[in-house]
Amino acid sequence: MNRNSRAVPVGPLLMGGDNPVIIQTMWDKPLTRDLAEEREALEKMAAMGCGLVRFAAPSRDGAEQLGRLAEQTSMPLVADIHFDYRIALKCMDYPLAKIRINPGNIGESWKTEEVIRKAADRGVALRVGANEGSLPRELRGAQNRAAAMVEAAAEQLNILEKLNFRNAVVSLKSSDVEICRQANRIFAGQYDYPLHLGVTEAGPLIPSLVKSTLALGDLLREGIGDTIRISISDSPFREIMAARELLANLGMGSRPHVNIVSCPKCGRTTFDTHKFTEEIESYLYSINKNLTVAVMGCVVNGPGEAQHADLGITGMGDKIALFHKGEIIGRAPLCEAKEAFLKELEKLL
Template sequence: MTREHTKTVKIGNRLIGGGNPVLIQSMCNTKTEDVKATVGQILRLEQAGCEIIRVAVPTMEAAAALKEIKQQIHIPLVADIHFDYRLAVAAIENGADKIRINPGNIGSRERIKAVVDQAAERGIPIRVGVNSGSLEKEILAKYGGVTAEGLVESALDKVAVIEDLGYHNLVISIKSSDVMMCVKAHELIAQKTDYPLHVGITEAGTLTSGNIKSSVGLGIILYQGIGDTIRVSLTGDPVEEVKSAKLILKTLGLRTGGIEVVSCPTCGRTRIDLISLANQVETMAAEFDELNIKLAVMGCVVNGPGEAREADLGIAGGVGEGLLIRKGEIIRKVPENELLNALRAELCALAGRNVNE
């Protein structure tokens, strides 16, 4: 199943599924009740490229805060609900564009119906979420523990409960911290449903381990045409999740725009602080989303121009100086302490910006 064969679901002012682009989602780590902090984080996430944002709603105060938060942001707002159906109802009443629930921990059919009725009245999609840590005892017993097959069966059982109530405006997510289990589960569920899928490796870890696990898992899943929204789950600043998600999509060719930075791994010839320089260049490049170019950062003047030939623009370090390179051709030499500013000037020229912006 490819994305073209999934149903189209509207979340706020955005569409997912039905061949629409894969959207990037993240989740706030602020207390939702703290409107100022939550809005501030969402605005930073918007600037980084986040397209859907989820917030935890553990209290009625948090549900009420959604109304004020929504007025100050520009991307769809998803409410994450566990256990208390009244929180889901209140979240919808206060303007949530989508709600995430696990019907298994919401309770009785009547409570689930109360949520579904409210969602149906306002046309709000429900994301049915199942994690490997929340599988029912019956499923665990049937499959002898947590398995991809169990995840899929549990999720589809939950979906059936809502379908039986006459509602089909749904998104499904099945997550595991086991990368290959997660991959298999998505391959299986893609054959069994045409609802849009939200994809992520849950509890992936810190910046290093989380990025590696998410890149491998999401890469395999998305490459098969499976997945309509993604989240890179990291223990840290959620802005880093968005940066990683953008790079994963761009690497797979599912998104264009923005500067792709390539840099050499350094060697004994390097006579410039390339590690620091490459990091500074990557940070600067993130400011130029309107450019769709490749930018090379090379450690020496021996191989720099040649290795940067495939890049639109590049820099190569020397002894106290560096080279500015365009399409493999040296433009000019620049003192090391002026190299970053010279590169910024080139980028501004390409973007049609004033260098002082």
């Protein structure tokens, strides 16, 4: 059940209300001069189901470069701004979908107000909110850490609401799973702004997946959360894959999904399932069809254990075998495994 957040326009998207949860990630390096790498990556991210990508804009030159990128892509972009309100103003001369600001580090209130007025004028959404690690001084050390985060967000929303600005998205992030859950629950009980969910500084792949699944999984099941970022010390593509998996397994995915099953390998294996899965996974996330794909290590158990798979590949001595619903449909030498698998996969699309 959704808590009925208000729907806020974010570029071409509607965030909140009954709209699907939007997957977002953050670009993890400085922008290149010709932006070719970024354009290509954004295209791939869109194909993988990502709806929104955030970029740091650390300077006014950086804002112009990001603005140029926004002009060259159909992916809605978010500018992440700290300290200098003029960067936010510059960003809004370009088609950015959303600006993330922290009024607490922008300085005098008139600076934040200028940003809000221009956002209202240009129809740009603003993201505000609190990270537990950067609460205002008076709230640091509060006994109820989750309530302190909500209080910090409320103070920021007051500034926006005084100017009748309502196109806001709020985030309440902590690296502590329980605090993250509590803060978002408290906020959701008091406000209808869309919530951006995430565990901050969640760590490398494994800790992040565990923490994010625990925190975000529970909140989403309660109808709380309108956009998610699974923050991982790894590539943004992995963040998208993790978010897709989470939403698909909660039955909340907005598009068809390839369910990947693969065996962990054991002493019987004749096929490197780990390497093969890594090679094909980002492609599988770009497929817009409900399918189950299996990557298994041996023919002794592989086709049997994955007999529900629409397409499976398994080791078979010095060859691989391809199977459909448990029946072997082809064989190929190990060196042609990928080519043979992709050829069969294409027949299903």
